[in-house]
Amino acid sequence: MGKQVTEMLKGVLEGIVLAILSNRAAYGYEITAWLREQGFTDIAEGTVYALLVRIEQRGLVDVNKVPSEKGPPRKVYSLNAQGHEQLAEFWRTWSFLTERLGQLRESQGGN
Amino acid sequence: MGKQVTEMLKGVLEGIVLAILSNRAAYGYEITAWLREQGFTDIAEGTVYALLVRIEQRGLVDVNKVPSEKGPPRKVYSLNAQGHEQLAEFWRTWSFLTERLGQLRESQGGN
DNA sequence: CCCTGGTATTCAGTGTTACTATGTACTAGT
């Protein structure tokens, strides 16, 4: 993907993961695989795990350890009330950004 | 604005400034003031200047020193060919992100 | 004359975040 996406992901990736978790509970390996399918081809596993640790420490998710048939136990994360609030806040900020950027884009050659 | 915007701005602020400069040449102080008007109330002056130095060093802009009636000379930046290319690349990346995020948002409660 | 305030740029130090590159752990199949 390149460095540009990397920088833009900062701050956004957390929102993406929160959004995923608001759909349904999920664990790190699963989330990483899903992201890769969606075109975020360069996202390293370590990145997702680190992010999950951060949002857990900030109390945005509940964790449930579930044994797996193949491999070590999964840490299944689900969004709690505080997480939903944080997600709503993320969407507000995201809307602000898209609106501003949209205007900027229109004010020029477009594309 | 808060910390959330700060993190999301990473990588995006550069695109914003490139977009501004593609409309017309401008200098740091002016850009900062404009951003504040647009609602980016928390952007520190130092941030914009640092960004301008970066994109200058990467050869995306041409610089022109213009005397000011009040204060030290202005460094007026204008986008060159490489800068326009970088801006186009930014819009591509931005489109990718907005598309993915848009889908994510729809796939849930919306808002 | 000095001092404040607005214009304009610069820089050292800090915090957050994503990446790289590993390492660990568990299971199934050969």
Place this chain on the structure above:
DNA sequence: ACTAGTACATAGTAACACTGAATACCAGGG
């Protein structure tokens, strides 16, 4: 035993925006 796939964890690094301050230039007021 060995390999491959699943699953999580972490130490070190780079990039970027912020904080806070300093510097420079000019105007007007006390």
